């Protein structure tokens with residue numbers, strides 16, 4: 001039963017979800033008035049895959065002390081007490097901790113992977129038994145990425161152990 005890591009069944013859902021969250025208000029510095037139960041997004045990071053500071057960069061952009069998490073979004077549905085993560089980044093730990101503060105009543109209900117750059121899926125490792133030990137966390141990915149995760153370690157272990 002590898003259906004939880006599905007690229008095919010909920011394709012329509014992924015498209016609907018991506019379309020829906022583009023229409024939603026983003027919480028943060030530009031808070032938008034919305035009813036308490038209305039879904040909303042949280043911008044969890046804005047940096048390129050390597051983050052900021054980025055390994056190996058000695059220019060002012062990365063030596064000034066500024067820190068930015070890798071680009072990621074949360075879609076929160078307070079009504080159902082769930083939230084979904086768009087991209088599992090190298091900053092997954094900090095981004096989950098932030099969501100525990102932003103939406104303490106809601107739990108992570110699934111992960112959408114937009115593409116296969118390292119900044120968008122390596123955070124999946126924290127779902128494994130060395131960290132969260134997740135049970136059947138749904139992960140949506142495009143077909144080639146789906147097959148890659150199933151066929152290559154350490155990601156394949158997450159599938160074999162039922163973490164994702």
Ligand SMILES: [Zn+2]
Nearest residue numbers: 057059061062
């Ligand atoms: Zn830099």
Ligand SMILES: [Zn+2]
Nearest residue numbers: 049117119120
């Ligand atoms: Zn990328």
